[in-house]
Structures are given as structure tokens and as C-alpha cells.
Amino acid sequence: MEYLVTKRSHPTADEIYSSLVKEMPTLSRTTVYNTLNILIGANIVRVVTIEEHEARYDADITDHGHFKCERCGTIYDFRIDTDAIRTEELKNFKINEKDVYYRGICAKCLGNIE
Amino acid sequence: MEYLVTKRSHPTADEIYSSLVKEMPTLSRTTVYNTLNILIGANIVRVVTIEEHEARYDADITDHGHFKCERCGTIYDFRIDTDAIRTEELKNFKINEKDVYYRGICAKCLGNIE
């Protein structure tokens, strides 16, 4: 948990394992998954599934979107005003969770191209 | 492709396979995946990754959000005005793709509970 909070990137389970196993040599992947699932159940951690094949984890559970640069792979957070999204079609729906994922090229990579 | 366009649900690769294999007994899963990937590459089909473990496919490539009912599993489309989402933080970013996923309980299931 401390790792997720301090490192504000959006690591995969494997990245978490690889980083932490250096300090805790006995750590196993199972424990990483177990712990993550507990944290998710407690609503302290969110899953970011911006990539199809692997889940990423985020200790920031406030409403915000994720942008993934298709060139450098960096994932950026951005604030969103979800209330601005008109959703008349979901008028009588109970919305528990909102995920907004954008993909494209970030400003840094765009600058490097020119 | 015809299947995806007529059936407006958001089937998984396996659902597509299972449905089509009845009409085309020689069909293989490989061909389903091959074809889907061609269609995705041609920007005719979008992947909906509202579920972690399996990809769903959508022949509607216009900007719209997806709502998944956690009770009945139905996936609803809803129109979104993506321009209404203020994204000053992505000012100089090139955005290629926008995915909006909501989860909760749909009106129909809410009605059944009471």
C-alpha cells in the first residue's frame, strides 16, 4: 500500500512484485495479488484496465481519467468533471463506478517527433 | 461482421464463435480472432474492455459510453458529449481514442429489487 501511495505511477501487479521483492525477498506474487484484492475490496485501490492484457493499480480513488501514451507507454492522470457528461439515457440507473480511458500521443512524445 | 452489425449487443469472441459455428460448422476460434483483429485494424470495430478478463466487440465506432449492469450483466450504450469533459491537462496531447465505462445497476434491475 505504501508503495502504491508513494509511487504515483500505475504499476502492474508484476511491477509491484518486482520492486518490492528487493526489500522483501520472501515476497510472492500470490501475496501481491491477495493484498491488492483486499485493498480493492476495501475501496482503497482502483484497478486501471487501460490495457487489455494486464491490470494496473491506482491508490487514487478520486474521480479522474487516465490517458495512455501509445508511444512511450506513460499513463497520465487528468481531472474530469463527470457531471458534465450528459447521461440522460442512464437517468434511472445507479452508477457505482466511472472509468474514463483516453489513448493517444502525449505532448512530450509529440515534441520529440518534430 | 454482419453478425456484429445486426446483433447490437457486445459479444465476446467466444460468443461470436459459438453463435456462428452453428451456421458455419468449420469455423474456428482462430478465424474469429483473426477476423476481429483485421476489423479492429481497419477501424471498423472497437474493443470494449469493460470486463477485465474478456474483450467484447462493438461494430459501433461512434463516440459513446458503455454501462455494465453488475446484476444482470447487460451492457448498455449511452451517448456522451466528450467535448463537455474538460481536459485542460491534455491540452497538447493528441487523443486518438476515448473509452468511457460506467458500472452499476440498471433501471430494470433496480425495479425488480423493490
Added chain:
DNA sequence: TTTCGTGCAAATTATTTGCACTCCC
């Protein structure tokens, strides 16, 4: 003949599960 779509079966990979072990009350 060469190319392309197809299909089988094996490989891949993130995640889950079964089970055994240890630590701590």
C-alpha cells in the same frame, strides 16, 4: 506456383486456486 484465409494444436501469460507451513493470539 504463389498467396491468402483457414483451422488445429501447442504456447503464452496474467491471474487464481489448492494446499502446506509458520507465526502469533
Added chain:
DNA sequence: GGGAGTGCAAATAATTTGCACGAAA
């Protein structure tokens, strides 16, 4: 002792890949 957290190794499951076959051009 008993429960919880841990870790190994095997299982699971969606998707990809290697390869070979057959039709079409």
C-alpha cells in the same frame, strides 16, 4: 490449538502463434 497471512506450484482461461493444408488467382 486455531486462525490468519504467506508462498510455492499447479490450474485456469483468453488470446496468440506455429505450422500445414487447400482454394483461388
